[in-house]
Amino acid sequence: MAELQGLGAELSEAEKAGVQVVAVSPDPNERSHTMAKGLHLGYRFLADRDLAVCRRYGLIHPRGGPNGEDVPRPATVVLDREGIVRWMSLSTNFQVRPDPGDVLRAVRALGA
Amino acid sequence: MRATPLAVVSLLLAVAAPVAYILLIRVPIVRNHPGAYVAAFAVALALAVLALVRGRGRRWPAWIALGVSALLLAGGTWFNLVVARVPMTPTVLRVGERPPDFTLPDAEGRPVSLAQFRGKPVVLVFYRGYW
Numbered sequence: 001m002a003e004l005q006g007l008g009a010e011l012s013e014a015e016k017a018g019v020q021v022v023a024v025s026p027d028p029n030e031r032s033h034t035m036a037k038g039l040h041l042g043y044r045f046l047a048d049r050d051l052a053v054c055r056r057y058g059l060i061h062p063r064g065g066p067n068g069e070d071v072p073r074p075a076t077v078v079l080d081r082e083g084i085v086r087w088m089s090l091s092t093n094f095q096v097r098p099d100p101g102d103v104l105r106a107v108r109a110l111g112a
Numbered sequence: 113m114r115a116t117p118l119a120v121v122s123l124l125l126a127v128a129a130p131v132a133y134i135l136l137i138r139v140p141i142v143r144n145h146p147g148a149y150v151a152a153f154a155v156a157l158a159l160a161v162l163a164l165v166r167g168r169g170r171r172w173p174a175w176i177a178l179g180v181s182a183l184l185l186a187g188g189t190w191f192n193l194v195v196a197r198v199p200m201t202p203t204v205l206r207v208g209e210r211p212p213d214f215t216l217p218d219a220e221g222r223p224v225s226l227a228q229f230r231g232k233p234v235v236l237v238f239y240r241g242y243w
Contacts, residue, residue, distance in 0.1 A: 019234075020233070024216065025239050025241055027239075027241030047216060047218070047219070054238060057204055057211065059238050071241075074239055077236040079233065080233060081230065085209055090203065092197065093192070093197055099140050
């Protein structure tokens with residue numbers, strides 16, 4: 001969720017009300033939920049336990065997990081009001097995530 | 113130039129770089145530049161070599177600094193370029209296109225579809241879990 005840190009702080013209340021964050025992870029929900037509280041964003045956590053959606057989207061890092069299991073390839077995607085992709089960032093190094101400022105600019109470009 | 117102070121600086125740098133990276137992992141500019149700690153290991157190694165080649169006095173601290181920085185440089189480079197690398201994947205996501213809809217359970221187990229957020233800009237984040 002590193003990609004979202006700072007986003008909540010930088011958006012105005014009106015902007016926060018106008019943006020929906022949809023977070024998809026195989027992680028058990030409770031921890032993700034706790035984390036989301038600090039973000040102050042319209043936020044829905046969705047559990048992709050068996051990575052079915054990640055697989056359909058082609059976002060799998062094969063055997064990338066600590067025990068050699070498949071894990072999601074970290075990705076951040078900004079969709080406009082019609083559900084069209086307007087900006088995206090796919091990770092090539094799991095330490096590196098998109099700069100929250102870049103996500104913010106992509107969201108603001110939609111007039112959120 | 114005395115060898116020991118140089119060796120101490122080398123050791124401090126080699127230890128401080130990864131500690132600082134981990135402590136500041138939530139600061140995007142730090143997190144997004146993991147190459148910085150690898151560069152710090154390389155500088156620490158250069159300082160240890162300098163201490164051995166040009167330094168006067170006791171040599172064993174410089175040898176320790178050399179060993180530590182060389183190991184960290186090798187390990188850090190391997191971690192950054194091999195372990196942390198995420199392979200390119202044939203994603204269906206394209207800028208300008210609508211990705212396929214999906215339905216997944218939310219935290220309370222209720223089914224939620226991507227399409228139901230139409231009308232609002234959406235930041236869709238795929239992540240591995242806690243980190």
